[in-house]
Amino acid sequence: MSCDFSLGHYRELLEAAQAGGYRFAGFDTPPEPGVLILRHDVDLSLDAAVRMAEVEADVGAWSTWFLMTRSVFYNLDSKEGEAAIARLRELGGRVAHHAVWPQVDLDERFDPVVAWHNPDPEYMTAPVEGAVNVMTAPWFDPATYRSDSNQRWRHGCPHDELAQGAFPWLQLLTHPEIWAYDGATMGETMRAFLAADGEARLELLRADRIDLS
Secondary structure (H helix, E strand, O other): OOOOOOHHHHHHHHHHHHHOOOEEEOOOOOOOOOEEEEEEEEOOOHHHHHHHHHHHHHHOOOOEEEEOOOOOOOOOOOHHHHHHHHHHHHOOOEEEEEEEOOEOOOOOOOOOEEEEOOOOHHHHOOOEOOEEEOOOOOOOOHHHEEEOHHHOOOOOOOHHHHHHOOOOOEEEEEOHHHHHOOOOOHHHHHHHHHHHHHHHHHHHHHHOOOOOO
């Protein structure tokens, strides 16, 4: 098995968690022994999020999707944004807010759960009025937290530990665009995302009756 960043290996991570006896949970109750809290910070691509959610649904998993209201890459108020939110919920996911400091834009689209985008230490663990901050206790503990930030596992791929049931519980953060687009490094993966995004935007231009001749 290659512990790469691909949708195929993401499926293997989920299957390993199931083999290890984990059950899926969210941020509505404190974590209990044996739970896996799947968290996705959607920084760049709603399409990547939906593709990842379809993998989860196929194996009987579910997660919490943190979507941005202030992204320069996607628009939740667009037709595509509304469709993505509907599809993520249809597939069994929960939708929460990926906020940009200091603005919190919680509205009816989101569960009252917040994850800061690229947080600085001085506010990363600050309480958020009326909502759960996922980087605060009891949902965050460095010993039971793994992240794929910048396409690197700081403590190694958690596949084997999940299969062995080695974590008492785990909050697992992934970024869908890292898994949905090909690349052995973050730079390669981001260039693959930009190429796909460029093609998608060309189609939007055509749909908007822009002459591309």
